[in-house]
Amino acid sequence: METVNISAMIAVSPVFLILSAIFVLCAGIIKPLRGAECYAALLASLVALVFMRFPATEISLFGGLAVINGATALVWYVLLTALAGSIFVSMSYRLQHPGTYYFLMFVSAAASMLVAAADNLIFAFAASETALLPLYFLTACRRGRQGIRAAYRFSVSGILFAALSMVGLAFLNYSCPSLSFTELSKSGLPGGLALVGFILFLSGFTFKLAALPFNFVFRDVFSGAPGAVAAYMASAWTLSGLPVLYKIYSLFYSGPVHNFFPTVAVLTVAAGSLSAFYSQDLRKTGTGLLCAGIGFCLLSFSGEKGGEIALLYHIPALAASAAGLFLFSLYFEKEEIAIPMSGLSGFADRHPVVALSAAVCLFSAAGLPPLGGFFAKFIILFTLLRNGHFMLAMTGIFCLLFSVLCSLKLISYVFFSNAAESADGAVSTYPEQKSLKSGRNEVSPAVNLSIFLLAVFLSVYGIFSKYFLGKISAFF
Amino acid sequence: MNSFTDNMLFSLFSVSFLAGVLLFFIPSKNRFLPQKTAFYLSIAVFVTTLVAFCMYYSGFRPEMFTAVIPWVPELDLKVHIGTDRFSMLLILLSAAFLPLSVIVSRNARRSAGFFYACLFFLQSALTGLFSARDLITFYFFWQFSVLPVFFLTGVWGGKGRISAAGKFFVFHAVSSLLFLLGIFYIADNVHYLTGKWLFSFDAVVSAGLSATVQTTCFMLLAPAFFLRLPFFPVHTWFTGLINENKPGANIMIAGIFVPSGVFAFLKIIMILLPAGVRFFAPYMVYLCAAACIYCALMAWAVPALSRTIAYLMAVQYPLIMLCLFSFSSDTVSASLFHMASLSISSAVLFALCGAIESRMKTPMLSDLGNLTRTMPWFSVFFTMAFFSLAGVPCMSGFAGMYSMFTDIFSRFPVPAAAAFAGTALAFICCLRTVYNVLADKKKTLHEPFTDLNIYEICSVAPLAVLLLIPGLFPVFFSNAVTHDSIICMSQQEQSRGNR
Numbered sequence: 022m023e024t025v026n027i028s029a030m031i032a033v034s035p036v037f038l039i040l041s042a043i044f045v046l047c048a049g050i051i052k053p054l055r056g057a058e059c060y061a062a063l064l065a066s067l068v069a070l071v072f073m074r075f076p077a078t079e080i081s082l083f084g085g086l087a088v089i090n091g092a093t094a095l096v097w098y099v100l101l102t103a104l105a106g107s108i109f110v111s112m113s114y115r116l117q118h119p120g121t122y123y124f125l126m127f128v129s130a131a132a133s134m135l136v137a138a139a140d141n142l143i144f145a146f147a148a149s150e151t152a153l154l155p156l157y158f159l160t161a162c163r164r165g166r167q168g169i170r171a172a173y174r175f176s177v178s179g180i181l182f183a184a185l186s187m188v189g190l191a192f193l194n195y196s197c198p199s200l201s202f203t204e205l206s207k208s209g210l211p212g213g214l215a216l217v218g219f220i221l222f223l224s225g226f227t228f229k230l231a232a233l234p235f236n237f238v239f240r241d242v243f244s245g246a247p248g249a250v251a252a253y254m255a256s257a258w259t260l261s262g263l264p265v266l267y268k269i270y271s272l273f274y275s276g277p278v279h280n281f282f283p284t285v286a287v288l289t290v291a292a293g294s295l296s297a298f299y300s301q302d303l304r305k306t307g308t309g310l311l312c313a314g315i316g317f318c319l320l321s322f323s324g325e326k327g328g329e330i331a332l333l334y335h336i337p338a339l340a341a342s343a344a345g346l347f348l349f350s351l352y353f354e355k356e357e358i359a360i361p362m363s364g365l366s367g368f369a370d371r372h373p374v375v376a377l378s379a380a381v382c383l384f385s386a387a388g389l390p391p392l393g394g395f396f397a398k399f400i401i402l403f404t405l406l407r408n409g410h411f412m413l414a415m416t417g418i419f420c421l422l423f424s425v426l427c428s429l430k431l432i433s434y435v436f437f438s439n440a441a442e443s444a445d446g447a448v449s450t451y452p453e454q455k456s457l458k459s460g461r462n463e464v465s466p467a468v469n470l471s472i473f474l475l476a477v478f479l480s481v482y483g484i485f486s487k488y489f490l491g492k493i494s495a496f497f
Numbered sequence: 498m499n500s501f502t503d504n505m506l507f508s509l510f511s512v513s514f515l516a517g518v519l520l521f522f523i524p525s526k527n528r529f530l531p532q533k534t535a536f537y538l539s540i541a542v543f544v545t546t547l548v549a550f551c552m553y554y555s556g557f558r559p560e561m562f563t564a565v566i567p568w569v570p571e572l573d574l575k576v577h578i579g580t581d582r583f584s585m586l587l588i589l590l591s592a593a594f595l596p597l598s599v600i601v602s603r604n605a606r607r608s609a610g611f612f613y614a615c616l617f618f619l620q621s622a623l624t625g626l627f628s629a630r631d632l633i634t635f636y637f638f639w640q641f642s643v644l645p646v647f648f649l650t651g652v653w654g655g656k657g658r659i660s661a662a663g664k665f666f667v668f669h670a671v672s673s674l675l676f677l678l679g680i681f682y683i684a685d686n687v688h689y690l691t692g693k694w695l696f697s698f699d700a701v702v703s704a705g706l707s708a709t710v711q712t713t714c715f716m717l718l719a720p721a722f723f724l725r726l727p728f729f730p731v732h733t734w735f736t737g738l739i740n741e742n743k744p745g746a747n748i749m750i751a752g753i754f755v756p757s758g759v760f761a762f763l764k765i766i767m768i769l770l771p772a773g774v775r776f777f778a779p780y781m782v783y784l785c786a787a788a789c790i791y792c793a794l795m796a797w798a799v800p801a802l803s804r805t806i807a808y809l810m811a812v813q814y815p816l817i818m819l820c821l822f823s824f825s826s827d828t829v830s831a832s833l834f835h836m837a838s839l840s841i842s843s844a845v846l847f848a849l850c851g852a853i854e855s856r857m858k859t860p861m862l863s864d865l866g867n868l869t870r871t872m873p874w875f876s877v878f879f880t881m882a883f884f885s886l887a888g889v890p891c892m893s894g895f896a897g898m899y900s901m902f903t904d905i906f907s908r909f910p911v912p913a914a915a916a917f918a919g920t921a922l923a924f925i926c927c928l929r930t931v932y933n934v935l936a937d938k939k940k941t942l943h944e945p946f947t948d949l950n951i952y953e954i955c956s957v958a959p960l961a962v963l964l965l966i967p968g969l970f971p972v973f974f975s976n977a978v979t980h981d982s983i984i985c986m987s988q989q990e991q992s993r994g995n996r
């Protein structure tokens with residue numbers, strides 16, 4: 022009985038986040054708390070994280086609209102960690118309205134948690150839109166014209182695809198008696214209007230995941246958003262849609278809806294890897310690698326039961342590596358400028374630990390050993406093979422090549438460039454470095470610490486993959 | 498043995514890895530702290546490995562040297578680790594080269610801790626590689642070993658380091674992904690034949706893959722191994738890397754990273770895919786012969802000492818491969834013996850290159866001469882290592898080379914004759930280099946160099962002795978590898994039988 026009670030505490034997390042959101046919003050008008058919003062927000066996010074528990078049994082919320090199980094709890098862990106990390110990093114921001122900023126982050130996180138737990142299409146859509154709305158504002162909150170442009174593109178395309186999803190839902194609602202996943206699975210293969218409904222819904226929902234062709238929208242969004250927000254979006258918000266998509270995939274064992282996923286997955290991996298490879302901009306490279314990682318997550322769907330384990334193992338690795346890369350971009354963040362890779366030259370000389378930590382995140386995203394990303398991608402490819410999808414596995418391997426080569430480019434700039442003359446002596450400063458250094462924002466120690474912790478996590482997650490995989494397998 | 502922690506091989510891997518992690522965090526502001534720590538840690542790694550080596554050879558608790566550990570039970574994925582005499586010898590060599598590379602790299606200043614950490618990570622990865630007994634573990638360590646070399650070259654290399662590191666990384670990335678594809682293809686076929694997803698070497702041998710599958714897998718896997726060897730025409734990364742790298746890194750790269758390609762060819766291609774080897778052998782032997790001649794000619798042409806050594810090494814590896822294609826246990830054991838000897842002589846030569854480089858910034862052959870008078874210790878070791886590389890009688894290189902040629906002449910007369918011509922050219926090039934560097938009195942050096950210091954002598958001397966003793970008592974030492982080559986050939990026969 023006690024176990025059930027402790028497990029049930031997990032259900033309180035989204036409610037706690039909403040309460041925290043209201044609290045930080047109101048903190049600005051309470052005189053003693055003014056200026057302490059960031060600490061309150063960090064404390065609240067940490068409390069939510071500390072009190073998270075993996076449920077012993079499946080817990081149903083809101084009359085069956087949402088279900089919490091081990092897999093959902095894992096995604097919630099990732100979300101809350103990303104939230105706490107983003108708040109921690111945002112503490113160094115000089116925000117005009119910190120209460121509003123943290124309020125928006127909490128609302129988005131709480132809604133994303135509900136998306137991950139959704140067991141009903143309408144609920145998933147509503148939660149997804151609730152999570153999306155604050156992000157439109159957060160994207161624009163700090164970076165002037167570039168941020169506003171990014172937010173504008175983000176909101177216009179977001180609304181467009183929300184409309185698509187809504188039309189899809191309307192069609193589905195007309196054809197099916199209930200839109201809960203349990204009922205949908207009983208209704209058999211969709212045809213006619215229901216099929217159109219599914220395709221429209223999925224077209225809108227894959228927007229949330231930055232899957233192809235929406236990765237091009239997200240290139241601009243992630244480039245324009247503040248680093249902490251981009252890191253949060255990449256590591257938490259985009260990944261929270263994966264459980265819903267997996268549930269939709271699991272509804273049918275054949276047919277167009279089933280076949281939609283491998284096709285999108287392959288295209289997403291290919292587009293992400295190629296885009297990362299060809300980008301000359303750190304944020305865009307990060308977006309490309311994230312997109313390729315999401316493509317791998319979608320590929321894992323075809324791995325059936327093994328694929329579930331692979332997916333759940335991949336999510337934290339992908340989240341950590343994406344967050345690490347976007348946080349790393351904070352070193353080069355300056356209003357109205359892109360972050361060209363040439364600006365990274367000689368970075369390792371000035372910040373060796375941060376450079377290596379960023380390299381760890383990058384190598385994990387590219388799938389190099391001994392990091393979490395390598396094992397995750399390997400298991401995904403292996404489960405594809407086990408289920409007879411040799412061609413899918415082969416495509417994944419070829420796309421990996423571009424991700425790996427992309428890491429070469431970035432590492433060359435960070436570690437190798439502009440260091441020839443200083444190879445045997447003290448670090449020399451080049452005019453190029455000087456100009457970048459003088460024009461760059463100061464980076465808080467919170468960013469250093471966050472990137473370092475992410476790198477440590479990715480290393481431990483990879484080296485002790487046996488332990489983590491064992492824990493994940495226990496969910497099934 | 499059901500856990501990693503009870504396993505000696507895992508301990509060896511962990512010791513180096515943790516030492517690398519520790520070194521990375523040592524502040525480099527104090528120049529001597531990372532260097533001293535790295536030296537003591539390298540000695541600790543060597544001593545631990547030596548103890549493990551003695552335990553293995555004495556047969557003490559053999560269960561500590563093998564393990565099958567479930568990794569993902571739901572997917573039937575297991576980690577198989579184990580060792581044999583040859584693997585243990587290579588592990589010991591990798592640990593022995595570590596203190597040597599640390600001593601040679603004592604002048605490293607920029608991010609010294611990271612530099613030494615990369616050396617330790619490389620040793621750790623190679624220990625894992627030599628212990629792997631399944632394709633996944635092998636692939637993991639194979640890939641992992643690329644990263645330290647990439648950083649060693651890219652960060653601490655010379656002026657052309659970025660292109661050298663880039664070429665190395667691109668070559669390895671492409672070949673490694675083909676390798677991964679090959680692993681999946683093997684696993685798919687093993688599953689088709691046995692109904693199980695098995696990756697261990699023994700399981701693949703037992704499955705009896707068809708000749709067509711083996712031939713296809715050979716095409717997927719062999720590029721990765723040939724690349725690492727380095728094998729003509731994909732050897733350019735090696736000579737470029739050697740030219741740009743610090744000598745300390747070169748010791749590890751030439752001494753043990755490159756031989757891991759031969760190890761991989763022996764343990765994976767030769768045993769798991771014998772039909773593929775037999776299919777391609779008639780063509781590959783000619784390529785080996787061409788590679789011998791080409792690299793020997795290049796050794797004559799290049800001006801830098803380190804590059805000359807690199808090309809002289811690149812002459813020997815195709816010769817070793819030629820022997821492996823012969824499928825005779827005697828020739829295979831001779832080639833393994835020669836590889837071990839080559840590994841030691843290259844380590845000694847790069848250590849001496851480092852000694853010269855610390856005294857003179859650019860060790861071009863044209864700038865060196867008449868060093869015998871001022872550097873007697875250097876001259877002795879340099880001569881021994883070059884003579885061993887050339888295959889002069891009484892040196893360890895001779896014993897291996899003699900056995901190899903006697904056998905391959907009877908099997909592949911034309912390629913063997915061509916390879917012999919290449920080796921003869923390399924032999925003359927070795928003698929010319931020794932003469933130019935040590936005895937050419939026409940060259941006058943602007944400033945006299947000091948001889949090797951006590952640390953350098955102490956680290957090079959044991960290896961130099963190892964170059965001499967096996968040459969004097971070849972039978973005793975070749976027994977160490979003969980056992981493994983017989984096992985290798987018998988496994989190969991078993992694989993053919995199953996098919």
